[in-house]
Amino acid sequence: MNNRDMNNAPLPPQVKKKGRKMRYVTLREEDRQLLLHLHSFIYLHRGFIEKYIFQTYENVDSVYRRLRTLEEAGYIKSFMLPISDFDHRPSKVYTLTMFGAEIVEQMRGVVHWNRRWTTQVPPWYQHQLMIAEIVKSYELKAETAGLEFKEWVTEARAFYEFRDINESKKNHNSRIRPDGILVIGKPNSDQNLGIMIEMERSYATREKTLRKMEQFNEFFSRKEELLPKYDKKVGFEHPVKAWKVLFIGSNDAKAKKILRDLKGEENHAEVSVMVTTRQEANMDPYGDIYRYLSDPETKRKM
Template structure:
């Protein structure tokens, strides 16, 4: 008779992250969860968890310029995993529709977002460290009686100042779709500005820390040329009530998350690049 699987703290962290991110690949799992474990050993552990009904895997085609039929494993919660998360964090929601009949582009978008989170969680900046990540469900907020006044970032993050324990920065992420239309980006920024003008973040109760300043909006594009188009499309949108609008690419943010990799909207020098929490020098 096979021994029942004993879940370690790392296994529980993995299940909780699956609940938050919905889909994860082995790159995230090794970077954040089992970072001292070899990849073959990670695959063996994941296979055992799948056999026990905690997780389920599927093959996802790689979305690059020359995929040649290649694919990779993507993991999400199974029934037993959902019950385990419920015991870990208390009441939680899980809807199997979140993981069924999803377009590959959506799943890729989610796994790319998870690697943005992983970049900040696995490293520390000179002045800031990772504090908390909030997924799209927890970041969503209706900030007026008008149903159109809604912010729904792909995810949001809190960083803590390393020398001032009560100093926090709040960052909302938009992982840009490569074919996103300009009017969609413009309307998003307009809503973010109204959200900040109303100080709506102070009415949300998911942060667990005292946030004094409004959020900073981070746009992440797949490629440099897409980022430059986004900067041009959004340059005239009024965003005075936010803490700033930053633009970068996926490769830059995953390789050097705390570096000077961001162009800033309304910067006096449009070619100057900033760190994620740097003051923006304006006219």
């Protein structure tokens, strides 16, 4: 599809059915980036969009007007929601409509979208807002560290079930579902690192954390067999030669709890495991912020 087709996208079906007279919306590059970001993170709040996507707009009012135009044209949908546990004042949170998801499919050739995300906001929407902030931190600060942010793989793409045909469906260890995968490496290099992200909820139990570790161990214990299959399933844009798992706690106390929950797992871990906090990942993702299971008392670089 050429740029002319994208700029003059057809009116959404819901607009036609209501009989409204609306002009075609000319999609700007920032609009396309918004749709792609919403596909990657599902939900974004207005502050994120203003800071990272609609950067050329003069003021907040201009951002609101453009978002309202895109919403009225049927590309996006907004909800008034609290954006964090610490600030209960409602703010606008945006997501794709099904029409917006169709536009993303036209741009990318493939789309991973669930209609329910558009119609009803799930309890985990704040989790996605936090994931978006962290991924942006890794993306924007990579160059300063002499690295290149190659790709973000969404949870929908990263999910993988590798249960054998004769294996019981109750074996929950035969699947991995990270919150996403960061692919980072040197510029112009195929020697890239894949980091499976686990953003822990505030009240994650030890049982849940250990189960995730067991799933990663099961997967990486069969890496010679499974990684080539996983590469085809995910469709990585850049080759991944090394792997790590990163657990992110909401604060220092939660990060220390993750380390306590995983104590002893370093003796039979099949993959290198790091732990840090959300604040550290946002502030200095390429600095000495990571505690490894093999040396939990020392903070090191990735």
